[in-house]
Amino acid sequence: MTVDEIKIGGLGASRRRVEDNRFIRGAGNYIDDISLPGMLHMEVVRSPLAHARIKSIDVRGAYAIPGVRLVLTGELLASRNLAWMPTLSYDTQAVLATDKVRFQGQEVACVVADDPYIAKDACEAIIVDYEPLPAIVNAEQSMAADAPIIRDDKENQHDNVVFDWEVGDKESTDRAFAQADLVSEMDLHYPRSHPSPIETCGSIADYDRSTKKLTVYLTSQAPHLHRAAIALVAELPEHMIRIVAPDLGGGFGNKVPVYPAYVVSILASILLERPVKWIEDKTGNLISTGFGRDVYLKGQMALRKDGRILGVRMHTVSDHGAFFSDAQPSKFKIGLMHSAFACYDIPDAHLTARGFYSNKAPGGVAYRCSFRVTEAMFFQERMVQGAADDLGMDQAEFRRVNLVRDDDFPHRTPFGFLTDSGQYGKCLDIGLEAVGYEDFLRQKEEAKKNGRLLGIGISTMTEPLGAGNSREYDILGVKMFDSAELRVHASGKALLRTGAKSQGQGHETTWAQIVAHELGIPAEDILVEEGDTDTAPFGMGTYASRSTPVAGAAVSMVARKIRAKARKLAAHLLEVSEEDVEWELGRFFVRSSPDRGVTIQECATAAYTNMPDGMEPGLENNAYYDPPNLTWPFACYIATVEVDPQTGVWDVLHMVAVDDCGVRINPMIVEGQIMGGLTEAYAMANMQFITFDDEGNCIGSNYMDYLLPTAWETPGFELHEVVTPCPHHPIGAKGIGECATVGGPAAFVNAVMDALKDTGVRNIDMPLLPDRVYEAITERHDVSGVPPVRTDP
């Protein structure tokens, strides 16, 4: 009688994905696939200079081109109080430049025309007269006493400082350092990079004059958040704004912020009373939308001879570009940087963080990470390897000595977070066994005799995922809960909607699995919809690995509400009191007579056809979930590499990932997320970075300069799992989408540095390009900072 949970596609089933049915046919519905009657097309004129005063903008040439409908400049926007908009980090950002341009690629004007070719032609015909100003391209220049003030638009801004923030206990940390046998130091840089989904950003604004309703199709990871932001900027009431996020061609944090061209397309649609479509080109995406990282660290670790870490100091300097538009909801200025060292038992820690403006693209998005957690864990694991080396201790053993033990939960982290569960030692053991640790160390020594450089790198970390509890997290004041609405029809088939928004994670598949787990309704009988603010319940969207921890929990909770009502219906149908009714998956039965039962589908039918007297008809409900804590998955990543001393090229020999993300809803999808994350980690370590020349020209403005790994370079991965259920999540799940991007880079870098250990080189900053590795080997010195821009002589 019992329903087989795996057969109905419940929890733990590697159910094949529902959304694939359209994607494999080319029938996905991405933003550029949408075409509305009478739709016009918008293109953006961007600044070629990083810092310049705008003397004049001549748009006459654009209007001379047939098919051009409207040219929008900062002046036009200013007349409607739209030239500037608030950012998610309580700064302001120019929509279209009025006074100055502050980074290369900044939006200066927009053209709306009958087709995109005409709009692009017209952009070329606009003449902007610039007076160049000195460009500031790194934080060191920003903090110089005589540096030009980038944000002279702000009344009280007399320098280029964005924030100066600290956390932890300086005095107790000083005491810990005074007691140390050894202090290990490490200066590191996490280079600027870009999430770069293959699909760029875009919007289609459609203002209906007769109803006064604005519909915006938007590449949005957070449709309700964007509705709130657009209501604020456009001063429209939110019930008259409908955001529709169609299929997204990847997001990785890039589609969280509100971008200027979204706002301009909305204004254009209101002025022209026609739909206006803007599809960003790749260069626009890479040079103007939210970047990730760009943080420098001075790290210190106080160590005891026996290997115990007594205390940690972290001093970060971050470069935020021209506008402080970090897309992050925490109350902490540098995001969750202070989640560093959460997996280690360290009594004292102190962190200072200083943020600076520069003439670079604004942003600071959480690129496949939970708000600066990627930097935190990279710094942590590089410092850990440096400390192990300084102590002359085996890197695995050093971790084992300091990792939080299974019976130490709940555990207060060095900076005050509360972790709740994990089996860190077990994950490390599985990883070491899978990679063949002892064997590899022997092989490495053997290879050395033949002049070959082998190395092994470990990265262990727990990270905070699933923002977040309403005490410490909000965006524009809105708490970071999420939501689900479930409608079970009379047939027992159901419609589920959530406030999250899949961009490849497979929510249409996995949310149905949670409902199947809670109610026993086969997953194939549950349709999942997301992305339309007129139909989806209010939620804060998908980023920071928060979907499963927050929206996924809401799905569970709404299904339980449905089950509670179904129990009453079952009692009515079985003619017993509710207390005598028992539940097994998919079915209620009479406790004393288990053969007498009704299925959940029969209860659903009764909800519409045969409810008891006094009961409200229907079987629908919603749930809003405010998580009590973040979820803390753990990961152990181990890479082995061989470095070619003749070229500096390094190859991955073996990559092992052990992930503990609690209960896995769909193991196939979890593994897909991990492999994708490992590839981005490999990309960061190996090739992927954005830099700038002295004039602020972005190097990395297209896929010829911004290198992403292909199938050819990307190594294979070996995955292992440990399951420690999350104690506060309804189904014991933890976040997973970003673990590998967060923890992975240090494993690769540690492996290369391990291979180079005998050269005395302690650090090469990412990316470990062959010429940088070669320089380190031959010159026997560290290679630090952003790779220089090499121009042909």
Next chain:
Amino acid sequence: MTSLFAEVSPGSSSEVPIRRITTVVNGEQRTVDVEPRLLLAHLLRQGLKLTGTHTGCDTTNCGACTVLFDGAPVKSCTMLAVQADGHEVLTIEGLATAQELHPIQEGFKDEHGLQCGFCTPGMMLSAKALLEENPDPTEDEVRWALSGNLCRCTGYQNIVKSVLWAAAKLRSQAPPDQAEAENSEES
């Protein structure tokens, strides 16, 4: 409305220089008037409403716009529509028949070879070209054949497995005499 492309109607005229081209798309002959500068990707997407061909990067790097041009994979964002005059184009919409999916499509679903789905059409068409030339590729051969198509979601491992899955299925579907011939070659 637009001068860039238009299905031909008798007596139409335009001041913009246009070229009339005839191309076979997914087995169907299409005659259209296009501006000489119109890209093939845009003709397919906006002109012929075949939106399964995606444009990702504009610089021939990402491969999302890959179509088969007389059977060979090309990046349609870097070809002019006029170059397709007199040629055959296969897009993702032409991969499945009305009755069934192509084994490559089945393979991508079965082996979880896609996540956001944006690179998938181009990826599958590159795979089709490979498998027609080499029905039994090694993993390295698959990786090399797909190295012109970028994916940000999957890490490629499952894409490679998907293509190998499809290769195995296609080989098992090959007519008996052909399969026997292959077997005898191997032995």
